[in-house]
Amino acid sequence: MPDQSAHPPHQVFDADEYERRTRDRANTNNVLNRAPYSPSDIKAAHEATSLNVSPAAGKKRVTIAIVIAYNWPVDYIQSCFDAMCRVYGLASRPLEIINLNIVGIKHDTSVETEALAQVNAMIASLKTYIGRNNSSTSATPIAEIGAFNKTDALNVYKTSTPTPSSSDISLATSHMSWLLELLLDLWAFAMNPNAHIRIIGAFNKSISVMLNAVKYASTDSNFATNPYGTTDLVTMSWGGNALYDTTPANNSTIFNNRRICYFAATGDYSFSTYPSTSPDVLAVGGISLYYNAAATSVSEKGPYNSVWNTNGTLASGTGFARNHAKPSYQTNLPAFSDAPFNTDKRCVPDVASLADPATGVLIFFTDGPTADAKVLKMQLGGTSLASPIICGLFSHLVQMRINADKSSLTTITNHGTSVHLQTLLYGEQGALFYDVVDGSIAIPNNITNYHVNAGLTFVASVGHDIPSGMGFPKMNSAMVERVTSIIQSTTPDPTDPPPSEVPIPDGCTIPWTNVCGCQECYVPYAIVADSAIFSVVDSDIPEGFTNWSQLIGKTIAVFLAFQRVTGILHATAKNRIFVTVQSVVSDGLIFDEIHVINTVPLPAPVPVVVNELAAGNTTTIIVSNPALYAVGRSIAVTVSVTRRITGVIHATVGNKLLVTVTAVTAGTYLQSDINVPTII
Numbered sequence: 001m002p003d004q005s006a007h008p009p010h011q012v013f014d015a016d017e018y019e020r021r022t023r024d025r026a027n028t029n030n031v032l033n034r035a036p037y038s039p040s041d042i043k044a045a046h047e048a049t050s051l052n053v054s055p056a057a058g059k060k061r062v063t064i065a066i067v068i069a070y071n072w073p074v075d076y077i078q079s080c081f082d083a084m085c086r087v088y089g090l091a092s093r094p095l096e097i098i099n100l101n102i103v104g105i106k107h108d109t110s111v112e113t114e115a116l117a118q119v120n121a122m123i124a125s126l127k128t129y130i131g132r133n134n135s136s137t138s139a140t141p142i143a144e145i146g147a148f149n150k151t152d153a154l155n156v157y158k159t160s161t162p163t164p165s166s167s168d169i170s171l172a173t174s175h176m177s178w179l180l181e182l183l184l185d186l187w188a189f190a191m192n193p194n195a196h197i198r199i200i201g202a203f204n205k206s207i208s209v210m211l212n213a214v215k216y217a218s219t220d221s222n223f224a225t226n227p228y229g230t231t232d233l234v235t236m237s238w239g240g241n242a243l244y245d246t247t248p249a250n251n252s253t254i255f256n257n258r259r260i261c262y263f264a265a266t267g268d269y270s271f272s273t274y275p276s277t278s279p280d281v282l283a284v285g286g287i288s289l290y291y292n293a294a295a296t297s298v299s300e301k302g303p304y305n306s307v308w309n310t311n312g313t314l315a316s317g318t319g320f321a322r323n324h325a326k327p328s329y330q331t332n333l334p335a336f337s338d339a340p341f342n343t344d345k346r347c348v349p350d351v352a353s354l355a356d357p358a359t360g361v362l363i364f365f366t367d368g369p370t371a372d373a374k375v376l377k378m379q380l381g382g383t384s385l386a387s388p389i390i391c392g393l394f395s396h397l398v399q400m401r402i403n404a405d406k407s408s409l410t411t412i413t414n415h416g417t418s419v420h421l422q423t424l425l426y427g428e429q430g431a432l433f434y435d436v437v438d439g440s441i442a443i444p445n446n447i448t449n450y451h452v453n454a455g456l457t458f459v460a461s462v463g464h465d466i467p468s469g470m471g472f473p474k475m476n477s478a479m480v481e482r483v484t485s486i487i488q489s490t491t492p493d494p495t496d497p498p499p500s501e502v503p504i505p506d507g508c509t510i511p512w513t514n515v516c517g518c519q520e521c522y523v524p525y526a527i528v529a530d531s532a533i534f535s536v537v538d539s540d541i542p543e544g545f546t547n548w549s550q551l552i553g554k555t556i557a558v559f560l561a562f563q564r565v566t567g568i569l570h571a572t573a574k575n576r577i578f579v580t581v582q583s584v585v586s587d588g589l590i591f592d593e594i595h596v597i598n599t600v601p602l603p604a605p606v607p608v609v610v611n612e613l614a615a616g617n618t619t620t621i622i623v624s625n626p627a628l629y630a631v632g633r634s635i636a637v638t639v640s641v642t643r644r645i646t647g648v649i650h651a652t653v654g655n656k657l658l659v660t661v662t663a664v665t666a667g668t669y670l671q672s673d674i675n676v677p678t679i680i
Helices: 015-022 039-045 074-088 109-115 117-131 150-158 166-185 187-191 207-218 248-254 383-403 421-427 447-453 477-484
Strands: 063-069 096-099 196-202 233-236 261-265 269-271 282-290 304-307 314-325 345-348 351-354 361-366 375-381 440-442 457-459 531-535 555-559 563-573 576-586 593-596 618-622 634-640 643-653 656-666
Touching: 039 187, 063 166, 063 187, 063 207, 063 383, 074 096, 074 166, 074 187, 074 361, 109 117, 117 150, 117 166, 117 361, 150 166, 166 187, 166 361, 166 375, 166 383, 187 383, 196 207, 207 233, 207 248, 233 383, 248 314, 261 383, 282 314, 282 383, 282 421, 314 440, 314 447, 351 383, 375 383, 383 477, 421 477, 555 576, 563 618, 563 656, 618 634, 634 656
Parallel strands: 063 196, 063 233, 096 196, 233 261, 261 282, 269 314, 282 351
Antiparallel strands: 282 304, 314 345, 361 375, 440 457, 531 576, 555 563, 555 593, 563 576, 618 656, 634 643, 643 656
16 A cells, blocks of 8 residues: 655664674774764764853743654653753753644643553553663663663563554554654754754644644644744654655645744655655755764864765655755756756755764663663664754754844745745855765665656765755854844745646545545545455555455455545455445554454455546456456446446456446446446
8 A cells, every 4th residue: 555654764773784884984084983972962063062042031932843743641751851861961841742633633631641542551561661670770871871672662562461452563663663753853952952842743644644733833823822932943854755745835835834944854765755845844864974072183073974875775865856846045056957957846955964873863761750760772863863953953043033033034935024044055055064075875766756866866076966955054153143144034035936746647646545545635535335446565465364365255454544444355456455345434543554354254245336436447346147258358337326337357356357447437327237247
């Protein structure tokens, strides 16, 4: 099934992989890798050691919103956050967590308790795992704190009482991955311990649900009575492939607050992801950071940066947008002068920061809120780290503007009198960035996922380049002056070229079924008594089975973004399964999964009515005498009282004809003619 979920671009440090990668590599200019890096190391590498801006008297504290998948309990996230602060000597602050329902509205308290039940069950097992045979606390020297193992932690959950179901385990696994992501996002605070951190928990990991959470964070009226005030910056360490690169019209409904700077990770699998490809965000790519704070010579201290690329398997998201036109701030750049890079599309990243997990940072897990609670650590990286780092650093400059009563800083192109960040940065590239001149990114040749970037290779070079953008920001006095000196914008909004939109096949970006399933409208995927068609891959096959034909006649549950569809699988054809729907239940907790309800063959389903068909679709006709219909013959058949189709039989399964539709004719037809084919 096509993956409609957002993915958290974080990666766990693999010591063996790093040893293999660096065994024959000397091109780090003799700068040592001193990872895991501390907050002070990263600030020093960005020339931000002296950047420490508090709110002036009577001024609001700058607020950073972290948009994350799933709802989260504030007590546990706060305890892990407090542990990180104790380890690094940071003064902790209260976190704000706002959990949303599936339509992007803040939960009522009673409903929120129920919504948190499953994640709390995972956290309870997590605490048990952390407390077992572990003497580490936040007072333990960092090097001696025990290591967290995700697999071992999940095994404790799998063996908990009562025994969790397969869907419970799947959800707990997803929760665990996004917990790692959330703790990594808290490095925004490590870059600015004066900031207020606002966590917006989307109901699930669906791209559309998470974008609704961005809208919530961006809507000032949601915080009219909030003591911390409105949101100033948003960091998004997640994304979806080119299929989810929204149209410019939809994008403008998401990123529409001229008071906000939006930061987005570009992804960890070489190809660019949305929302980083939006022209209204600062897209943050990844580098491998070599920095040795203990060195006495400048040449040995660094920083030395190279484009993050782990043997081509994991690499910083790079390349052009599918739908969004090149914004005015990216015009006339030499990197785009020659084919095939002289496209009219938006290109990412804009800037880069630490992402390589081998040169990464630590996150901390704890089993309780007190200073003597047990603690475990994990080294992570990914552009999920790069985005909050850059967001946290620039939040100092936003606080400066707030303190001085200057107009807001923003990343959206329709900026009005707010000062546009990308225009400032692209206008002074050389003085404000460490140039990244080492490394390259090769995009897999997969047109389904990567579109315009398929097969391209992007190489770092002197000045602005495609894989590292403008480079690694220097948060020094020159950057401060550049970003904070302008009181307000007096220039008109950029006059970008008209959008060149790629038409969406069949009018839907998510063609899971033969009815609309797109992320914009969410017309029901399936209707009781209808025949629903789902695109599948072998990895979707439920445990205990090796191919889809083994499931014919069995009752299955298909988990979609907003629904759980239960029905009888009555046919398969190539990469599609055909399900006679028995029930449709609202369920946004997990999706992109298929589970068997029972393994006892059931009677063949009764004839069904297909609501909508189109030429090129595949449908199933149930007949009493299948021997009369040979594969390859054309037939005409009434499928409902308002539809008649013609098509070609491409397979037979039992008493079912699998038909590729060639035409659909609307009209008025007799109920008695339904599923009675005529050979033509």
